[in-house]
Amino acid sequence: MYKEHLVSPGPTAVPPDALLAMAKPIYHHRTKRFDALFGEVSQKLKTIFSTTRDVFTLTSSGSGAMEAAVVNTINAGDKVITINGGKFGERWAKINKKYGAIVDEIVVPWGKSVDPMAVDAKLKADPSVVAVFVQHCETSTGAMHDVKALAAVTAKYNAILVVDAITALGVHECAMDAWGIDILLSGSQKALMIPPGLALIALSDKAWKRVEQCKTPVFYFDLRAAKKELEKKTTPWTPALTLVIGLNSVIDMMIAEGLPNVYARHANIAAATRKGCEALGLKVFPENPANGVTAALAPKGLSGKKIKSVMEEKYKVSIAGSQDVEKADIIRIGHIGYYDKSDIVLTLSSLEFALKDLGHSFTWGASLAAAQEVLYTGAPKV
């Protein structure tokens, strides 16, 4: 008998209070009751986004918010820069091309982060570029891009900076207003700790100016419609009601813990996970690793896919594998949202069992000793 543990970079574990809140009897969304809830959630989301701007809650996956960012701001024939450091960066180019944008894709090798100066050079060379699209965390490689530096770059030009922070929001500081991010978006099933189905997006004034002149046809993801309805504390289309109820619960949890503490917790458990992997001979893959997901290379002679499948099938601990084995034979351990020190310890413990099954050589508890030392430094003082 093994209890199931989900330690993927999304969907992530859902806190019991949110599960209970979402299990309550459903009610109608065209009611004062929903308006009051939605108004409150939308207000509190500004804290999570570090913004005074409206945060729109869309009923879609994060990819829906990515599409919304494009179709509300980009006209066919517009020039855009997309940063492709992995599967999700690749998606920015795909969406933009679908709607007729002229895409200048900066391909960054897997595991590396984009050089903000390279973006600066491109924008300087062609000031007609209207937008730069990037991930805060490239989930497929576990690498962070330096969004703060990129925002400082785009601020000098006409281009807006569009940031997919799906696996970074609520993990790393991401100061939308202070840094000057123009579009910031995320999803519900990551650090926001609820099941998939909601996406969140906020826009700066600079971004809204692009929305106002945008002629790309848009219906479901029309942010002008969303803005109009948010003034009335509601949504243009039927919202995923129970997920909004869950979102309210988790945001309260995050605000009660305190965002700096939330970031510090992720930093601590991520550092412990990295140390644990390295103690077993699994090299951390990205140069600038994110704190919501640890990508580590399978040891020589072992495949990440096999490690993942043994952990999942035999030990019931579900991690993620590589999204492109050719580019990086990695395993990806998620520690984003509702995860604590114990989750890291039990995940590394199951990783040890799986590696032992696969004939990998190490000393029992090696990853745990390495992790314990780091985890302890992150504990509150007695």
Next chain:
Amino acid sequence: MYKEHLVSPGPTAVPPDALLAMAKPIYHHRTKRFDALFGEVSQKLKTIFSTTRDVFTLTSSGSGAMEAAVVNTINAGDKVITINGGKFGERWAKINKKYGAIVDEIVVPWGKSVDPMAVDAKLKADPSVVAVFVQHCETSTGAMHDVKALAAVTAKYNAILVVDAITALGVHECAMDAWGIDILLSGSQKALMIPPGLALIALSDKAWKRVEQCKTPVFYFDLRAAKKELEKKTTPWTPALTLVIGLNSVIDMMIAEGLPNVYARHANIAAATRKGCEALGLKVFPENPANGVTAALAPKGLSGKKIKSVMEEKYKVSIAGSQDVEKADIIRIGHIGYYDKSDIVLTLSSLEFALKDLGHSFTWGASLAAAQEVLYTGAPKV
């Protein structure tokens, strides 16, 4: 943010399926629907008890079943032997004295187990003794008594053997019929994995003969009334309906896992817990340790109470302390029922954090390395 983990010897963790079953809308117990459920549960309980006898489900704590065992079989003036190797053994004498029995108490030092030959000698010396009362596991010390040997002893005399298996049933083999146990009882909040509120009790023919001649006044715990109603698949008094629903769910889980596998899982995680404690310098307290709870002595200079409170308050992992610090300054880690390898790893990890806070000297991960090695031997083959 720390998730809460309950690793006490009871109440114990409740499986999600049981929680969900118990959260369903309530219905009335004087219905065919309840009769069908209760008949099914009562039937399946025979497997758990390794008996063909009726198993009665009482709405009470385990202490209620202890009282039921006494008041249905013992008359004022009857001679009984009680075995007191800790807090729960002590209770057998208290209940018997309350109802006028003449109690010959065998006091066993804390952490030791009774010598079955000592019981044999007493029964031989005085064949008028009508009953011997013992725990299968003395939860306060974590020690096992050799119930199989005791049953072989009592079988030779008129006395019945009454076994409190509250923290042993579903953990250790306890073959009621095959070994010749006369009364076997347990509670719901241990290896049966549901919240407190139900007690279970079964009687051999030899025990029923004592019931038939018993004149002690009894109403709520009248097993003759329970027997009469069980023939109609119901209970004399209002049952704790939702707990019966939960019980049905967990029994299915246990039968699906297979009782030998359930016992083997407990044996493995208990052995790992003992090795883990010893690796940190915490000596395992009982000579013959049980597999549902590990009692370990606090290291020199530290108090078990302090270790427990740091683990609970700072790391949110709730273990149990000593029930009599004068007799043994121990901590008690529960691993009874819905617990797996990961639970042991995270508990030992939090024990390490607490010991470090308290200035105890050890190498990070020492308990985890020791536990990993044992836990791995208990894993199913790939």
